[in-house]
Amino acid sequence: MVREEFVCDPIKDAALGVVEKPLTKWERVYNFGALRKLFIILVLAATWQAYAMWLGKGLLLPTLTATANALWVNVASGELLRRAWFSISVLLMGYGLGVALAGLFTAIAVSSRIGADFLETMTSMLNPLPAIALLPLALIWFGLGNGSMIFVLVHSVLWPVALNAHTGFRSVSNTLRMVGRNAGLRGARYIVSILIPAASGSILSGLKIGWAFAWRTLIAAELVFGATSNSGGLGWFIYVSKNELEIANVFAGLLTIILIGLFVENVIFRNIELMTVKKWGMQN
Amino acid sequence: MSDQSRLGIGSSVVAPLLEVRGVTLQYKTQDHLVTATYRVNFEICPSDRFVLLGPSGCGKSTLLKAVGGFLQPEEGEIRLKGVRVAKPGPDRMMVFQEFDQLLPWKTVKENVTFTLLKSGRLKGKAAEERAMQYIRKVNLVKFADSYPHTLSGGMKQRVAIARAMAMEPDILLMDEPFAALDALTRRKMQDELLQLWEDTRFTVLFVTHSISEAIAVGNRILLLSPHPGQVKAELNSNGRDEVDPKSGLRLSDKIHSLLFAEKVEERGPVHHD
Numbered sequence: 001m002v003r004e005e006f007v008c009d010p011i012k013d014a015a016l017g018v019v020e021k022p023l024t025k026w027e028r029v030y031n032f033g034a035l036r037k038l039f040i041i042l043v044l045a046a047t048w049q050a051y052a053m054w055l056g057k058g059l060l061l062p063t064l065t066a067t068a069n070a071l072w073v074n075v076a077s078g079e080l081l082r083r084a085w086f087s088i089s090v091l092l093m094g095y096g097l098g099v100a101l102a103g104l105f106t107a108i109a110v111s112s113r114i115g116a117d118f119l120e121t122m123t124s125m126l127n128p129l130p131a132i133a134l135l136p137l138a139l140i141w142f143g144l145g146n147g148s149m150i151f152v153l154v155h156s157v158l159w160p161v162a163l164n165a166h167t168g169f170r171s172v173s174n175t176l177r178m179v180g181r182n183a184g185l186r187g188a189r190y191i192v193s194i195l196i197p198a199a200s201g202s203i204l205s206g207l208k209i210g211w212a213f214a215w216r217t218l219i220a221a222e223l224v225f226g227a228t229s230n231s232g233g234l235g236w237f238i239y240v241s242k243n244e245l246e247i248a249n250v251f252a253g254l255l256t257i258i259l260i261g262l263f264v265e266n267v268i269f270r271n272i273e274l275m276t277v278k279k280w281g282m283q284n
Numbered sequence: 285m286s287d288q289s290r291l292g293i294g295s296s297v298v299a300p301l302l303e304v305r306g307v308t309l310q311y312k313t314q315d316h317l318v319t320a321t322y323r324v325n326f327e328i329c330p331s332d333r334f335v336l337l338g339p340s341g342c343g344k345s346t347l348l349k350a351v352g353g354f355l356q357p358e359e360g361e362i363r364l365k366g367v368r369v370a371k372p373g374p375d376r377m378m379v380f381q382e383f384d385q386l387l388p389w390k391t392v393k394e395n396v397t398f399t400l401l402k403s404g405r406l407k408g409k410a411a412e413e414r415a416m417q418y419i420r421k422v423n424l425v426k427f428a429d430s431y432p433h434t435l436s437g438g439m440k441q442r443v444a445i446a447r448a449m450a451m452e453p454d455i456l457l458m459d460e461p462f463a464a465l466d467a468l469t470r471r472k473m474q475d476e477l478l479q480l481w482e483d484t485r486f487t488v489l490f491v492t493h494s495i496s497e498a499i500a501v502g503n504r505i506l507l508l509s510p511h512p513g514q515v516k517a518e519l520n521s522n523g524r525d526e527v528d529p530k531s532g533l534r535l536s537d538k539i540h541s542l543l544f545a546e547k548v549e550e551r552g553p554v555h556h557d
Contacts, residue, residue, distance in 0.1 A: 182399075200389070282433075
């Protein structure tokens with residue numbers, strides 16, 4: 001049986017009614033990841049307070065309110081902020097130098113096969129070595145001062161950043177490379193115009209890892225190392241507070257370290273990602 | 285548009301734009317040295333739409349890359365306007381098959397101005413104006429400030445074509461640019477390419493494995509047989525898959541039989557006397 005053919009006109013937009021409608025207020029609020037996580041944090045905080053009050057041993061586990069009070073007192077006196085700034089400034093020096101060296105090593109690695117071999121050999125030997133293990137050696141070489149801190153920080157930053165950047169460069173698609181060469185780009189211009197932006201996902205990833213290693217290494221080194229001249233960082237603040245049995249101060253110091261870490265990762269790095277790889281569709 | 289102008293007849297008095305003479309191309313894989321093409325010869329005249337057609341393994345993409353300067357021939361030479369092709373350059377702009385040929389960190393307009401700025405051909409405002417001119421030609425003005433990841437496949441290829449054409453190169457090299465598109469978009473893009481050619485009369489070397497695309501797009505078709513690639517035939521096309529009065533064969537059938545060495549069936553009346 002042969003069926004009859006027909007042609008029909010699709011309904012125009014206006015007559016279709018609502019094709020898109022906005023989410024409800026509750027759906028929009030729940031979509032906001034930070035709020036969900038904040039809720040989890042509030043639950044954890046309440047648990048901490050309840051347990052600490054029940055335990056009643058201020059030297060083992062101060063209550064949340066005691067910690068908050070210690071935090072407030074130390075911030076008000078400027079002590080905590082001074083120490084935090086000291087830690088951060090040493091970190092920035094070490095981080096900056098480490099990233100610059102990583103850039104140099106990676107540029108060499110990308111330009112010649114022996115350069116790549118050198119980078120890969122150095123990275124595989126030195127990456128597994130925890131930076132803190134180099135601290136005694138650094139003290140002998142550079143003495144008591146910022147020099148040894150920065151040496152140790154550079155070590156903790158250089159290898160992960162260089163490794164990630166190098167891997168990122170190697171993963172750039174062949175098509176993009178040919179586009180660059182087709183435009184007549186070679187050498188440094190080629191690296192800057194094509195390789196670096198194309199590898200930005202890996203590079204950012206390496207920078208985040210480098211930051212994490214550097215921050216941990218710094219606090220640990222300060223705990224072990226002690227103060228230089230008159231001031232000291234957050235690690236030193238925690239060490240001194242422990243010695244004075246001001247455990248609430250210890251917790252306040254730890255909390256500050258956590259807050260700084262959260263800020264750098266969720267505000268600074270996240271915004272960099274939003275302005276670069278996420279905007280370009282290179283990362284989801 | 286007359287058949288003559290479509291065929292490019294009447295341009296034989298002009299010196300060839302691109303000469304490929306006795307070109308043998310080889311490349312290394314993990315374990316082997318593969319000969320991709322063996323002593324291939326052809327010439328391209330200005331405003332030609334020259335198609336390299338053949339099955340996989342015939343070295344057509346490798347040949348295109350050699351013309352682009354990405355690899356050097358083992359034997360023979362490639363000359364553009366009399367000068368040997370030594371390395372890649374913006375005088376031979378390439379359009380690739382892959383969608384990721386667009387720089388994802390640049391908008392459509394920035395992608396089109398990229399080569400203009402990097403090669404030093406144009407600067408600032410002049411480069412922007414030239415870019416917008418070609419973006420207009422490919423009907424993407426509304427998307428000039430969008431990032432490539434928000435575009436469809438066909439739109440991305442249009443941007444790639446605009447980028448290549450904006451340089452107004454001596455020759456456009458296209459490596460199966462529509463192969464990754466769906467069939468409907470592919471047809472549309474072939475028509476748009478021909479319209480662009482009507483407008484600017486650029487010279488293009490186009491690689492494809494599709495017989496119908498070769499006939500639709502090209503005015504001159506080079507057939508390559510595989511393993512290693514060698515020239516089998518060079519044919520004319522007027523864009524229509526017509527029956528050739530001399531042999532009684534449709535062009536696509538003629539090409540098919542040349543490429544796949546099947547027995548040729550004579551069409552039309554056979555007279556027994």
